[in-house]
Amino acid sequence: MELTKEQIQKVEHYLNVKDITFIDVRLEVLDHIISDIEEKMQTEKLDFETAFNNVTVKWNKHLKHSSSYMFGVMFSVPKIVLEKAKKRFSNWFFIPFPIFIATYFFIEKSSYILSETAKNGLNLFFQISSICTFIIFLVLFILKLKNKTSTTYSFILNTQSLNLIMALILLFDFDYLTKNGTLDSIQVTILIGFIYSTYTYFHFYKKHKEAIKKYKIS
Known part of the structure; x- marks a missing residue:
């Protein structure tokens, strides 16, 4: 199940909020998150919002600011x-x-x-x-x-x-x-x-x- 343009834009907004503006990381992370959401929607029969929330909770620890x-x-x-x-x-x-x-x-x-x-x-x-x-x-x-x-x-x-x-x-x-x-x-x-x-x-x-x-x- 492929995401719509609007759904992809929401994922991109999430990456903007998390300051993933580094081009060599952003595209890779974007692809992973989209794939994770699509997989959950297909295998677990979840709607986009639920799948999005589940996936972003998993990714938050990887996108937290660190030094x-x-x-x-x-x-x-x-x-x-x-x-x-x-x-x-x-x-x-x-x-x-x-x-x-x-x-x-x-x-x-x-x-x-x-x-x-x-x-x-x-x-x-x-x-x-x-x-x-x-x-x-x-x-x-x-x-x-x-x-x-x-x-x-x-x-x-x-x-x-x-x-x-x-x-x-x-x-x-x-x-x-x-x-x-x-x-x-x-x-x-x-x-x-x-x-x-x-x-x-x-x-x-x-x-x-x-x-x-x-x-x-x-």
């Missing part, structure tokens, strides 16, 4: 979107920590071995890198802001936009050498973190655009 430490408690989305985002982002979240720790201790050790010329050269290289990375991140951030379409990946991008704070730290304290003339291991580690976050942002921006293209939303 995660992985993205920050200030970012809340429907649970089904959050779980998909966590699955896509988990590796990107955990992998960099050992890299940052290794970078810190490597810089701490090498800064006492390098010559003054090498230190000055690295300082200039790090300064140029921080400026270039900031420009790339800022361009991607602006492009993301101009695109109003929501996907699971756009949610990830929203949470990662806070990494611009790292850029402000880098640009505020632009010298990668300490007063003692050694490389500032904390500053260099922050730079590596910002470069990694910029690459991460670029990766998920591409995924966001691919999702929009896949669902033919311009």
